Amino acid sequence: MIRKTMMKRFAGVFTAGALTLMGAAAWAQSATSPAGTAVSPVPTRTVPAVAVEGGAQPPAANDPQAQLVKQGEYLARAADCAACHTAPKGQPFAGGLPIASPIGTIYSTNITPDKGTGIGSYSLEDFDKAVRHGIAKNGATLYPAMPYTSYAKVRPADIKALYAYFMNGVPPVAQTNKSTDIPWPMSMRWPLSIWRKMFAPAVVADTASTDRDPISRGRYLVEGLAHCSACHTPRGVAFQEKALTDDSTAFLSGGVVDNFLAKNLRGDVTDGLGSWSEADITAFLKAGRNDHSAAFGGMSDVVQHSTQHMNDDDLAAIAKYLKTLKPVDPNAKALAYDDTVAKALRTGAGKGNGALTFLDNCAACHRSTGKGYTQTFPTLALSATVNSTDPTSLIHIVLRGAEMPWTKTAPTHYAMPGFDDRLTDQDVADVLTFVRSSWGNQAPAVTVAQVAKVRKAVGAAAQPQR
Ligand code: HEC
Numbered sequence: 219m220i221r222k223t224m225m226k227r228f229a230g231v232f233t234a235g236a237l238t239l240m241g242a243a244a245w246a247q248s249a250t251s252p253a254g255t256a257v258s259p260v261p262t263r264t265v266p267a268v269a270v271e272g273g274a275q276p277p278a279a280n281d282p283q284a285q286l287v288k289q290g291e292y293l294a295r296a297a298d299c300a301a302c303h304t305a306p307k308g309q310p311f312a313g314g315l316p317i318a319s320p321i322g323t324i325y326s327t328n329i330t331p332d333k334g335t336g337i338g339s340y341s342l343e344d345f346d347k348a349v350r351h352g353i354a355k356n357g358a359t360l361y362p363a364m365p366y367t368s369y370a371k372v373r374p375a376d377i378k379a380l381y382a383y384f385m386n387g388v389p390p391v392a393q394t395n396k397s398t399d400i401p402w403p404m405s406m407r408w409p410l411s412i413w414r415k416m417f418a419p420a421v422v423a424d425t426a427s428t429d430r431d432p433i434s435r436g437r438y439l440v441e442g443l444a445h446c447s448a449c450h451t452p453r454g455v456a457f458q459e460k461a462l463t464d465d466s467t468a469f470l471s472g473g474v475v476d477n478f479l480a481k482n483l484r485g486d487v488t489d490g491l492g493s494w495s496e497a498d499i500t501a502f503l504k505a506g507r508n509d510h511s512a513a514f515g516g517m518s519d520v521v522q523h524s525t526q527h528m529n530d531d532d533l534a535a536i537a538k539y540l541k542t543l544k545p546v547d548p549n550a551k552a553l554a555y556d557d558t559v560a561k562a563l564r565t566g567a568g569k570g571n572g573a574l575t576f577l578d579n580c581a582a583c584h585r586s587t588g589k590g591y592t593q594t595f596p597t598l599a600l601s602a603t604v605n606s607t608d609p610t611s612l613i614h615i616v617l618r619g620a621e622m623p624w625t626k627t628a629p630t631h632y633a634m635p636g637f638d639d640r641l642t643d644q645d646v647a648d649v650l651t652f653v654r655s656s657w658g659n660q661a662p663a664v665t666v667a668q669v670a671k672v673r674k675a676v677g678a679a680a681q682p683q684r
């Protein structure tokens with residue numbers, strides 16, 4: 219299902235952007251991002267991609283081609299190609315997933331080796347051109363919904379393995395591509411080539427691998443194949459990621475995707491990963507949860523389909539690299555637990571609507587201490603998710619609920635119910651304001667207007683009438 223509301227909301231902004239794009243190429247350098255443009259051309263991930271089975275057979279150790287195919291399969295998981303190129307209930311990699319963009323719906327394409335409708339006739343060069351340069355075989359520039367600005371960092375040797383996998387390890391499926399629903403003149407592709415020239419980084423050459431150094435390996439995966447920044451980096455006025463490398467503290471400092479905040483992954487102690495250890499990060503990417511938090515929204519799918527399949531060395535490398543990212547705000551002080559509110563909740567002293575709503579709807583799982591139950595119901599006290607300035611994720615999860623990913627490491631996954639038909643916008647604002655100011659948390663209040671906006675955008679039930 220695609221999010222029409224999101225498209226409508228941003229259509230105005232983007233139309234202006236697209237038209238400007240057609241007129242001149244120079245505007246973006248000087249433009250600053252207006253409020254509310256933090257939409258990105260990454261897809262709706264509410265529909266889990268079909269698991270990729272039936273690909274390559276276990277390779278014989280002495281067969282180099284089979285080894286290459288196997289390696290390509292691993293890289294395709296790390297790059298999560300299936301997430302976008304598999305439609306709900308569709309054949310793996312046959313395309314057709316609708317991706318809401320601000321100017322209309324884009325459909326991912328068939329990348330199975332079918333000769334007629336897929337990429338069966340693509341040479342290695344054609345494949346490379348699409349994946350790393352963003353240029354289709356017919357010369358047209360691809361929409362940046364295909365994260366080629368990240369894949370530009372993938373080394374040619376890995377592209378070769380990916381190509382071997384897609385040609386030999388993926389069964390061909392005959393399924394014709396759907397054309398976009400984008401109306402003319404916005405459907406013209408030449409402005410996309412201007413975008414590409416302005417924002418896409420140079421593709422990397424086949425340099426000697428630095429993978430023995432875990433930090434370099436982590437950077438390689440995060441910036442390139444795993445395209446973490448496609449969601450976690452804020453976008454500018456032309457929907458370009460504000461940074462593609464750690465030269466700027468904007469890189470991985472948080473972006474809104476599909477009405478979730480893909481939060482700050484930098485070293486910030488209040489809302490980033492400053493208080494997470496490398497082992498915490500690795501556990502989160504492998505199991506989908508740790509003592510601090512549990513994955514939800516788009517991240518739940520990323521863990522389920524991509525990161526849980528990565529090997530321990532690669533996960534450790536990602537964690538090590540993320541821990542090198544300097545905080546956006548180096549002066550912020552770490553939060554400390556405060557038991558005043560927990561005591562007050564127990565004695566029943568002076569309760570407002572926020573505290574009462576919490577006791578009635580949330581405390582059974584997250585407890586009056588706000589500490590929840592480790593690895594089962596995540597802590598709300600001192601949580602970086604709860605203390606993020608932008609409350610989009612919190613409102614979204616309270617209205618619609620959430621489900622942890624299914625992982626091999628943590629097969630029992632827990633869910634949180636949605637409260638859209640039980641709590642009014644005022645109740646949600648009050649309970650979240652309460653949560654964000656209790657137990658040592660220090661985050662700004664949530665307003666009724668913010669809740670109403672997310673309720674509409676995520677297609678939640680209307681407020682209950684009282
Ligand atoms: C975040 C979503 C997303 C991910 C992840 C993604 N793609 Fe794509 N890809 C797209 C979309 C959307 C298009 C079509 C763009 C267009 O029509 O302009 C596309 C187009 C392509 C094309 C061009 C096909 C053609 O018909 O010319 C190839 C090849 C491709 N992707 C391969 C890959 C591979 C390989 C991976 C993993 C390494 C991958 N994609 C990951 C969204 C994605």
Ligand code: HEC
Pocket residue numbers: 260263440444445446447448449450475478479480481483490499502511512513514515516517518520525536602603611
């Ligand atoms: C499709 C979008 C998307 C991609 C791609 C993505 N993330 Fe996320 N990520 C999110 C969202 C949304 C959240 C917030 C929900 C949550 O905390 O689970 C999140 C949360 C996280 C968290 C939890 C932080 C906390 O304090 O709770 C970590 C760690 C993380 N992502 C790491 C990564 C890494 C590393 C990558 C690349 C391998 C990545 N993400 C790729 C969307 C994405």
Ligand code: HEC
Pocket residue numbers: 510511512513514515518576579580581582583584594595596597598601603604612615616620621622623632633634635637649650653
């Ligand atoms: C039935 C138990 C249950 C109830 C009741 C419940 N939650 Fe949750 N909550 C969970 C679970 C399970 C998760 C993890 C979901 C996931 O990761 O997909 C969660 C996650 C969260 C998170 C994200 C925390 C993080 O760091 O990942 C917030 C915020 C939250 N809940 C707030 C609330 C509020 C506010 C209420 C009351 C309106 C509430 N919850 C009621 C079980 C519950």
